[in-house]
Amino acid sequence: MIIALNNKCNLSKEEFLSYQQELKNIKSPHQLILCPTTLYINCFDIKNISLGSQNVSSFDNGAHTGEISASQLAAAKVDYCIVGHSERRQDQQETDKDVNQKLKQLLPQNITPILCIGETKEERNQKKALEKITSQLKNATLGISLEEQKKIIFAYEPIWSIGTGNIPTNEEVIEMFTHIKSQYPHNKVIYGGSANETNIETLKKIKEIDGYLLGGLSLKPKNLQTFLKKIEN
Ligand code: PGA
Numbered sequence: 348m349i350i351a352l353n354n355k356c357n358l359s360k361e362e363f364l365s366y367q368q369e370l371k372n373i374k375s376p377h378q379l380i381l382c383p384t385t386l387y388i389n390c391f392d393i394k395n396i397s398l399g400s401q402n403v404s405s406f407d408n409g410a411h412t413g414e415i416s417a418s419q420l421a422a423a424k425v426d427y428c429i430v431g432h433s434e435r436r437q438d439q440q441e442t443d444k445d446v447n448q449k450l451k452q453l454l455p456q457n458i459t460p461i462l463c464i465g466e467t468k469e470e471r472n473q474k475k476a477l478e479k480i481t482s483q484l485k486n487a488t489l490g491i492s493l494e495e496q497k498k499i500i501f502a503y504e505p506i507w508s509i510g511t512g513n514i515p516t517n518e519e520v521i522e523m524f525t526h527i528k529s530q531y532p533h534n535k536v537i538y539g540g541s542a543n544e545t546n547i548e549t550l551k552k553i554k555e556i557d558g559y560l561l562g563g564l565s566l567k568p569k570n571l572q573t574f575l576k577k578i579e580n
Contacts, residue, residue, distance in 0.1 A: 348578060349500060349537050349558030351380040351399060351461055352565035353429060363387045369568040370396065375575040377558070380427045380461075381565075385415060388423050399427035399461065402435065405448035417452035428453050429560075431487065432463045433506045443486035450487060454495045461500045461560065462487055463539070468507035471519075476505075477526055484531065497533040502560045508540030510562060515540075517553050524555035544573040551578055 358366060363383060370381065371393055382399035383391065391398050404414035420428060430453070431446035446462070453460045464483040466476040480503065488496050503523050508514050515523075520538060527536050539560030542550060550556065564571055 348377045348556075349380065349535060350375070350377050350575065351427065351429070351500075351502070351537065351539075351558070351560045352382060352571075353401060353432075353539075353560055353562045354381070354383050354565055355401070355434070355562060356384055357566055358384065358387075360387065360390070363390065366566070366568065367391070367393060373568060373572050373575065375572075377575065377578070382427070382429055388420075388425060391424075397426050398424060399429065400425045400458075401429050401432070403428050403430065403449050403453055403458075405445050405452060407452065417449075417456040417458060420453075421456040421458055425458055427459045427461055427500075429502075430460045430462050431483075433465055433504060433509060443483060446483075446487045447489050447491075450491060450499065454491065454498065459498055459500060461502050461537075463502045463504050463560070465504040465506050465509075465540070471505065471507065476523065480523065480527065481530070484527070496531070499534055500558075501527060501531065501534050501536045502539045503527065503536060504539035504560060506540075510541065512541050514542070514546055514550070517549060520550070520553050521555060524553070528555060542574075544570045544577060547574050547577045 379396040380399045381396050382401045400420050404416050408416045430449045435441045450460050464480045466479040470479050535557040537558035537560055538556050542559045543564050
């Protein structure tokens with residue numbers, strides 16, 4: 348399974364360094380990916396965990412103040428990058444077009460995108476969840492060859508579930524995953540949104556899930572270890 352850890356904008360440098368020491372003790376047969384705050388990418392030194400970024404510029408190198416390009420991430424040995432997280436779509440008004448450009452920057456650098464998609468509670472209540480993610484996926488992958496598209500990891504994250512402690516029912520998750528996988532049979536699809544060491548007992552029954560994108564849990568190595576053990580059993 349793919350287990351991506353999204354630290355978001357958390358931890359002082361000191362806290363990050365001791366957190367990193369704790370992560371080194373984690374034992375798991377899974378593909379762990381740590382996405383720290385960008386400032387700490389250069390401090391990363393864990394052998395059995397891959398390095399990811401939380402964002403990338405939609406532009407190539409040049410006059411783009413404050414941006415970090417895909418080639419700069421590649422030079423910093425970043426192998427994965429979260430793209431289109433709902434927090435960025437909301438806080439930075441990131442659009443499907445921006446997301447599409449970011450994917451087009453990352454793929455030639457051999458950085459695997461983790462593309463976030465998901466619906467709001469309102470869209471779910473209006474039975475528009477499938478429609479929403481279908482258009483997000485279509486717009487994000489416009490003009491990208493099938494060979495390149497296959498490399499993208501999709502992270503289905505219901506927006507109303509992120510950081511709230513509420514998760515969808517297994518039936519709701521299965522409906523979304525089955526739909527995504529029917530349209531993109533070659534892509535890995537992971538789940539994100541309040542996944543933790545308790546509700547994993549329920550989530551792990553869903554065989555369509557290829558992994559998890561963890562926010563809050565990523566900051567608690569002990570609970571994370573429990574979570575990883577429970578996936579095994
Ligand atoms: P959460 O965040 O696990 O804290 O809900 C997941 C995410 O935002 O990727």
